[in-house]
Amino acid sequence: xxxxxxxxxxxxxxxxxxxxxxxxxxxxxxxxxxxxxxxxxxxxxxxxxxxxxxxxxxxxxxxxxxxxxxxxxxxxxxxxxxxxxxxxxxxxxxxxxxxxxxxxxxxxxxxxxxxxxxxxxxxxxxxxxxxxxxxxxxxxxxxxxxxxxxxxxxxxxxxxxxxxxxxxxxxxxxxxxxxxxxxxxxxxxxxxxxxxxxxxxxxxxxxxxxxxxxxxxxxxxxxxxxxxxxx
Numbered sequence: 001x002x003x004x005x006x007x008x009x010x011x012x013x014x015x016x017x018x019x020x021x022x023x024x025x026x027x028x029x030x031x032x033x034x035x036x037x038x039x040x041x042x043x044x045x046x047x048x049x050x051x052x053x054x055x056x057x058x059x060x061x062x063x064x065x066x067x068x069x070x071x072x073x074x075x076x077x078x079x080x081x082x083x084x085x086x087x088x089x090x091x092x093x094x095x096x097x098x099x100x101x102x103x104x105x106x107x108x109x110x111x112x113x114x115x116x117x118x119x120x121x122x123x124x125x126x127x128x129x130x131x132x133x134x135x136x137x138x139x140x141x142x143x144x145x146x147x148x149x150x151x152x153x154x155x156x157x158x159x160x161x162x163x164x165x166x167x168x169x170x171x172x173x174x175x176x177x178x179x180x181x182x183x184x185x186x187x188x189x190x191x192x193x194x195x196x197x198x199x200x201x202x203x204x205x206x207x208x209x210x211x212x213x214x215x216x217x218x219x220x221x222x223x224x225x226x227x228x229x230x231x
Contacts, residue, residue, distance in 0.1 A: 004095045025039055057077075111217065176188055
């Protein structure tokens with residue numbers, strides 16, 4: 001992973017257009033080809049980013065760019081969509097690279113782990129005729145929570161969270177991309193299941209063809225939640 005602190009401006013070009021004016025920012029370049037642009041605020045969310053698969057290139061500025069103070073131009077292009085994130089670097093304040101190795105993956109808390117067990121036992125909650133194939137199906141970047149077959153026999157990857165946010169959708173997206181390269185199980189669709197799904201995460205998931213399912217943890221455990229009911 002390469003971490004760069006630089007004065008830069010950033011432009012996204014493609015299906016959407018966005019511009020970040022000149023300011024000091026943290027640029028995170030990952031080995032998978034992705035890039036994230038962070039500021040000192042906004043919690044953990046990047047200001048802009050390019051998801052993998054992507055290719056990075058650095059080039060010298062042209063005369064007009066050099067006159068504007070730009071010293072280097074970074075272009076990160078998505079291999080499938082052709083969208084590009086263009087970083088115009090004015091001054092590099094810090095630049096370091098680190099070999100992180102293979103990540104062991106996220107260790108789920110007790111609730112998420114129990115939700116996985118319960119949903120595997122009650123896979124029909126996702127639809128009539130569904131069958132469990134395997135829990136913790138391993139991929140090169142970590143295990144998929146549940147691999148199942150729907151009523152049509154299509155393979156489905158299920159990612160389970162206690163709280164469904166954008167990073168969970170991104171995680172499932174990466175799993176789906178790898179799983180769909182395997183002709184033995186492709187095509188593979190996705191289900192994002194959680195006790196609560198944030199609106200932004202739902203929008204991103206549905207835009208990528210991923211179905212969202214809200215899980216009632218108490219009901220799955222056979223416990224009355226105590227909420228008032230008509231019947």
